[in-house]
């Protein structure tokens with residue numbers, strides 16, 4: 590018998606991983622809408638924003654999967670999020686939310702935006718042509734499983750350069766507003 594990978598539903602931890610990545614505020618300084626606020630926080634500390642446990646496979650037709658855990662928190666009034674990326678080729682992705690609350694922000698290259706609520710048990714389909722970012726709007730970790738084509742490729746640069754058109758801020762609860770830093774026409 591081969592060893593089976595096991596997911597701990599409480600902590601979101603995978604037993605077997607090929608990589609574990611941690612993203613701190615300093616890694617996301619070019620992504621948050623309120624850069625001054627981010628720099629102020631960084632003078633005191635460099636908080637963990639999210640962590641990705643990946644199990645990657647390679648070869649023709651291969652799928653990979655990952656657990657992402659986003660910490661609760663804000664920079665200014667903007668909630669913590671993942672950097673967000675386009676896939677380098679047309680490749681969809683499926684998310685299953687394990688715990689927490691959030692918003693999945695999706696935007697295609699023409700600027701069309703779609704949003705989906707993330708909550709325990711939500712099964713979400715990420716369109717191949719849409720950049721995607723997960724945003725933790727709750728008070729606990731937002732944890733989800735993602736399954737994707739191994740050769741999908743990750744284009745983070747477009748997001749870094751122009752930002753998403755919309756961001757999610759806390760205005761007596763989560764609110765979707767225009768991104769003041771978006772450079773997209």
Ligand SMILES: [Fe+2]
Nearest residue numbers: 676682721737
């Ligand atoms: Fe993706």
